Amino acid sequence: MEALRGEVAKVVVGQDPVVSGLVIALLCRGHVLLEGVPGVAKTLLVRTLARALAIESTRVQFTPDLMPGDVTGSMVYDARTAEFSFRAGPVFTNLMLADEINRTPPKTQASLLEAMEERQVSVDGTPRPLPDPFLVAATQNPVEYEGTYPLPEAQLDRFLLKLTVPLPQRDEEIAVLQRHAGGFDPRDLDAAGIRPVAGTAELAAGRKAVAGLRVEPDVLAYIVDIVRATRTSPSLQLGVSPRGATALLATARAWAWLSGRDYMTPDDVKALAKPTLRHRVQLRPEAELEGVTADAVVDAVLAAVPVPR
Incomplete structure (x- = not known):
């Protein structure tokens, strides 16, 4: 855990409780709702955590015109074979960042219900299992409600944790500016030297140990x-x-x-x-x-x- 926090701290200042919450969700096979104003490194935090755990991650920007098939995947017609084949959506990953989940209509929000609870996606009557581990980290803005669709109780209850991502303290914000003044690029995690400190085997062993507590x-x-x-x-x-x-x-x-x-x-x-x-x-x-x-x-x-x- 300390090694993981150390890797995340290379690009994200503070936010140790959020890192701990995401790791707890991975150990419990749960999902996390991140709430914070824009610009507090929610997306960067999730990307960095996925890199430090050597797991695959995807990001989906939830918008009013996003369709359920854009998340889960859909059947696509192949003219060469004259047959339909399944094209997997971004939900087929280990760590999915659902950015601004409350900006999409309820029918698209509901496309995640089966994935979050059953860890599978059913398209055209065929259930397709999701990778293991699988975690949805959804974000929402707590202050801007225009053009949003509040999550229903049934979906909120499927999130294991709701974590608030606070604004940084004065010293932390100074440290953020110092990094940017020194040439730090949050889009380039390779330059930041993020290295894997754990993987799926360690997560599986951790789950087994937690279950035996x-x-x-x-x-x-x-x-x-x-x-x-x-x-x-x-x-x-x-x-x-x-x-x-x-x-x-x-x-x-x-x-x-x-x-x-x-x-x-x-x-x-x-x-x-x-x-x-x-x-x-x-x-x-x-x-x-x-x-x-x-x-x-x-x-x-x-x-x-x-x-x-």
């Missing part, structure tokens, strides 16, 4: 109590589903393993609660008008639910 019954009950508390929160009209509980178990378990332990603690659950649950709850309109945020509700739930000893 010890979890005590009291910690499982703690996760259930947190999830059930969101369903009765007066600020929420939609709480966390059972899928959210299994997601929190998976992410906390991966975080415990990355921290060098073979067991999980309530602190691991707390550390991953907000990125795992913030997009799975829906605020009541009156709470939104009062300025309540999903993160604040999750914090209140964590403060109210007794921690096992």
Whole structure:
């Protein structure tokens, strides 16, 4: 993990929590929703991570005129053979960057549902498996809503984590400018000296180790109590589903393993609660008008639910 952060830091200043979140998603076979204003290196971060892990990556710019077949692939007529053949879309990769996913209509957003959940694409009645590992890293702009199509709850729930990509601190922004003043080109990762520090074999071994991590019954009950508390929160009209509980178990378990332990603690659950649950709850309109945020509700739930000893 330290080697991976070191490689990413060659081109991206800061953003260690986002790197950790993407690695957790890879270990848990999940997907990530990245939210941040334009220009905070979301695309560069994903490209660099793919290079450092020696996995294939593609980028799709989601636009209002993008069609489902442009993502999944489609049947193409071959005049030489007088037959139709399947031409794979950009979803057939290890790490797919779905840039500004909320700028495309719901029918194109839905083209990713089967890929994200079943890890396959069905075209012309034939299911086609996707490569392993497979991760969708989708980005969206939190402040610009004109011409966008908000993701439905069913699709939001398929994202393992929602990570916020913050603006850099003053010192970090100075470091960014110093690199650019020195001739740094973010489009040329070869010149930056990014080298693979892990691969699919290491990811597979990591998944196996995470799956074998010890979890005590009291910690499982703690996760259930947190999830059930969101369903009765007066600020929420939609709480966390059972899928959210299994997601929190998976992410906390991966975080415990990355921290060098073979067991999980309530602190691991707390550390991953907000990125795992913030997009799975829906605020009541009156709470939104009062300025309540999903993160604040999750914090209140964590403060109210007794921690096992």
